[in-house]
Amino acid sequence: MLVLLSIVADPICGNNSIERTCLSGRRLVEVRRDIRATPSRAALTSNLGVKELATIAHENGISITFHINEAPMMEQGHFKHLHENDTYIRPEDFPVVDDLLDWLIDKQRQGWKMVDSIPRLQNMKGFMRGVGEHWGCRAGQNWLIIRTNGTLAPCFPMYNASYDWGTVADQKFDVKQLAEMKKGCEPNCFLTLGYNVAYCYSAARVMKWLWKQAMNGFQGVTGSFE
DSSP, rough: EEEEEEOOOSSSOOTTTHHHHHHHHHHHHHHHOOOOOHHHHHHHOOOOHHHHHHHHHHHTOEEEEEEEEEOOOOOOTTTTOSSSOOOOOOOOGHHHHHHHHHHHHHHHTOOOBBSSSSHHHHHHHHTTTTTOOOOOOOOOOTTEEOOOOEESSSGGEEEOOOEHHHHHEOOOOOOHHHHHHHHHHHHGGOOOHHHHHHOOOOHHHHHHHHHHHHHHHHSSSSSSOO
């Protein structure tokens, strides 16, 4: 599993010129391409790829989110890279990834824009060591996926599931069935989008975040959603 980073560009350029913003965007793409093309051991040894992406995003006011590259949750007959896959984090890589996560957490506390909460980043250490948790997944309730044939599934890891959740015109999601299913799959899943939605599904966190923005006069987003 390799720690990767996604970019969400802020539509407001602020003081940056359009030319600088475009150049920064191209640089982000270039760095991300370099990370994807680099064997995990080299990338993890230096940590320069993720750190450089995070620094470029910070310098340009771009919010970022981080992921763990997970093996497929369900058996995929066509997937030929389950074993001897250099994009997965191995036990010998744990200390290097721990250091990288500590660096990101420190930057988060300094005010760098990150979608992921500090607990989320901390939990990555446990997850890559096989320690899962129930994190309040709301798949099939607040999000879903539509397969190419028009049928539905609660989330992408369940793309190949045979259970009938209906179609676009006739959804069949049942909260009880989903809750029972998640007893098994949720601790083994680290879906970034799902985790962040579930983390935000708290009135107390919403009010705390809104209060923080109010104290800043609603002049741009301050801090993360803690």
